[in-house]
Amino acid sequence: xxxxxxxxxxxxxxxxxxxxxxxxxxxxxxxxxxxxxxxxxxxxxxxxxxxxxxxxxxxxxxxxxxxxxxxxxxxxxxxxxxxxxxxxxxxxxxxxxxxxxxxxxxxxxxxxxxxxxxxxxxxxxxxxxxxxxxxxxxxxxxxxxxxxxxxxxxxxxxxxxxxxxxxxxxxxxxxxxxxxxxxxxxxxxxxxxxxxxxxxxxxxxxxxxx
Amino acid sequence: xxxxxxxxxxxxxxxxxxxxxxxxxxxxxxxxxxxxxxxxxxxxxxxxxxxxxxxxxxxxxxxxxxxxxxxxxxxxxxxxxxxxxxxxxxxxxxxxxxxxxxxxxxxxxxxxxxxxxxxxxxxxxxxxxxxxxxxxxxxxxxxxxxxxxxxxxxxxxxxxxxxxxxxxxxxxxxxxxxxxxxxxxxxxxxxxxxxxxxxxxxxxxxxxxx
DNA sequence: TGTCAACTGTCAGTGGCTGTCACTAGCCTC
DNA sequence: GAGGCTAGTGACAGCCACTGACAGTTGACA
Numbered sequence: 278x279x280x281x282x283x284x285x286x287x288x289x290x291x292x293x294x295x296x297x298x299x300x301x302x303x304x305x306x307x308x309x310x311x312x313x314x315x316x317x318x319x320x321x322x323x324x325x326x327x328x329x330x331x332x333x334x335x336x337x338x339x340x341x342x343x344x345x346x347x348x349x350x351x352x353x354x355x356x357x358x359x360x361x362x363x364x365x366x367x368x369x370x371x372x373x374x375x376x377x378x379x380x381x382x383x384x385x386x387x388x389x390x391x392x393x394x395x396x397x398x399x400x401x402x403x404x405x406x407x408x409x410x411x412x413x414x415x416x417x418x419x420x421x422x423x424x425x426x427x428x429x430x431x432x433x434x435x436x437x438x439x440x441x442x443x444x445x446x447x448x449x450x451x452x453x454x455x456x457x458x459x460x461x462x463x464x465x466x467x468x469x470x471x472x473x474x475x476x477x478x479x480x481x482x483x484x485x486x487x
Numbered sequence: 488x489x490x491x492x493x494x495x496x497x498x499x500x501x502x503x504x505x506x507x508x509x510x511x512x513x514x515x516x517x518x519x520x521x522x523x524x525x526x527x528x529x530x531x532x533x534x535x536x537x538x539x540x541x542x543x544x545x546x547x548x549x550x551x552x553x554x555x556x557x558x559x560x561x562x563x564x565x566x567x568x569x570x571x572x573x574x575x576x577x578x579x580x581x582x583x584x585x586x587x588x589x590x591x592x593x594x595x596x597x598x599x600x601x602x603x604x605x606x607x608x609x610x611x612x613x614x615x616x617x618x619x620x621x622x623x624x625x626x627x628x629x630x631x632x633x634x635x636x637x638x639x640x641x642x643x644x645x646x647x648x649x650x651x652x653x654x655x656x657x658x659x660x661x662x663x664x665x666x667x668x669x670x671x672x673x674x675x676x677x678x679x680x681x682x683x684x685x686x687x688x689x690x691x692x693x694x695x696x697x
Numbered sequence: 698t699g700t701c702a703a704c705t706g707t708c709a710g711t712g713g714c715t716g717t718c719a720c721t722a723g724c725c726t727c
Numbered sequence: 728g729a730g731g732c733t734a735g736t737g738a739c740a741g742c743c744a745c746t747g748a749c750a751g752t753t754g755a756c757a
Contacts, residue, residue: 281723281734288735309712320737325714360687398616405619406612423691431656431679432686438652439687446644469641476642477570477649477687481633491703491754519743530706535745 289327291317294382296334301389305335305397332403335394338387339404342374343411349373350418359419359433363440364470371459391452412441443469499537501527504592506544511599515545515607542613545604548597549614552584553621559583560628569629569643573650574680581669601662622651653679 278286295316299308310331314324328334350366357365378387394400412434420426420433427433447465451457475481488496505526509518520541524534538544559580563572588597604610622644630636630643637643657675661667685691 279724284723285735310714311712321713322715322738323736326735329714331713359691401619402612402616405615406608409611409615425691431682432691434656435653435679435682435686438656439649439683442648442652443645446641446648469645472641472645473649473687476645477683481569481635481642489755494754495704520745521743531744532707532746533705536704539745541744 288317288319288323290381292319292324292327293334293337294386296331297382297386297390300335300393301386305331305393305400332400335390335400336403336407338378338381338390339394339407341377341381342370343407345370345373345377347411347414347418350415353422355422359423359436360440360470360473362419362422363415363437364466367444368463368466371462375459388452388457391448395449395452408441408445412437415440439473440470443473498527498529498533500591502529502534502537503544503547504596506541507548507592507596507600510545510603511596515541515603515610542610545600545610546613546617548588548591548600549604549617551587551591552580553617555580555583555587557621557624557628560625563632565632569633569646570650570680570683572629572632573625573647574676577654578673578676581672585669598662598667601658605659605662618651618655622647625650649683650680653683 292313296308296313299312299316308331310324311321313331313334314321328337346367349370350362353362353366375384378384394404416433416437417427419437420430423433425433444466447462447469451462451465454461502523506518506523509522509526518541520534521531523541523544524531538547556577560572560576563576567575585594588594604614626643626647627637629647630640633643635643654676657672657679661672661675664671
């Protein structure tokens with residue numbers, strides 16, 4: 278790799294880390310782009326040459342994770358049922374995600390930023406839109422696996438919507454709780470996905486929960 | 488109603504209509520707040536006294552609709568199963584929604600704006616966040632109906648997430664298609680909700696779709 | 698009719714973001 | 728290894744959403 282390229286990557290990583298650090302400590306809205314640029318000692322203009330906007334820094338890590346999940350689903354054995362494939366893809370990609378993230382920022386920082394995302398309206402909105410886009414991708418893959426047309430058969434989008442909903446509920450609970458380990462997340466996801474069946478089974482009071 | 492209050496309402500409605508009209512014809516990003524204010528011949532500052540931001544005008548009508556859906560769910564007979572109550576609440580509130588919307592803006596304008604919302608990233612993001620908030624409300628109502636604690640039992644949030652997912656898929660299809668009538672929407676919603684069962688039933692290829 | 702309070706316009710300022718232009722530092726060729 | 732080329736940068740000017748402060752205007756009400 279060139280000196281030039283190395284230098285570029287170094288500034289980008291520095292900007293990224295500085296931004297996330299500031300978001301996590303001071304808050305997103307309270308951090309100006311000038312602050313971030315100043316922390317790395319470059320001009321504001323330079324910041325915008327690396328990131329399309331302030332928002333992009335906050336979602337740099339999540340974007341990585343999404344890529345890996347999509348990849349994981351693509352390589353699932355085609356005989357698995359849709360919901361099963363989704364579940365396994367997510368559960369199994371976490372190791373890869375963890376590995377990739379650590380390269381960029383301390384995992385603990387990422388967690389703090391995630392909480393900021395969930396509690397900042399503008400970021401939460403962006404997060405949900407990104408999730409919607411991811412779900413669209415996943416639906417397409419599912420449809421392809423099953424030999425269906427996403428636009429003709431609603432089922433791929435429906436399963437993915439359901440799945441995405443469960444994941445989002447899980448993420449929120451996970452980031453809010455204390456057990457921020459990988460296994461904790463896996464545990465939570467499995468438990469919640471297992472609740473889908475019961476949740477849809479008619480009147481809950483007829484068969485009380487354990 | 489006072490002359491003052493009437494005047495106020497008139498400016499607000501004028502601003503709202505001007506904004507929506509501009510969004511629908513020129514696009515959201517292409518419309519500045521100054522444009523909207525100028526169209527009604529008030530200062531930009533006045534616009535911000537009526538709406539918290541440009542975004543708020545775009546979601547004025549949807550907000551109304553949400554209120555009515557929540558209300559409809561609250562008055563559903565308590566013996567209905569959760570998913571059933573949600574389905575009926577939505578299906579039945581459309582008449583009320585339609586009625587309330589027409590008071591403010593031509594329904595056809597609202598439809599055009601809805602398409603703008605779905606095709607403008609910033610608005611889509613906001614829309615999804617609003618939906619998430621609505622879903623949280625609905626989950627709480629469901630939980631209350633069933634005598635559960637939303638934070639302890641995941642099922643209320645899961646059904647609502649599933650339901651919300653289906654509604655969103657439906658909305659998108661509806662606004663994209665040609666049949667923008669109320670009955671068309673009801674039809675679509677019913678069809679899609681009926682697909683939920685099959686979508687979750689294991690491997691789809693084992694029992695091919697009709 | 699005069700007083701008060703609500704509503705509005707003007708102005709100045711902040712923060713995100715973009716275009717432009719000149720300049721410097723790394724790269725590549727001769 | 729000197730020179731030109733170009734990617735990367737900083738400085739500056741400007742747009743747009745949004746906010747605070749202050750002054751002027753207009754409806755309400757005694």
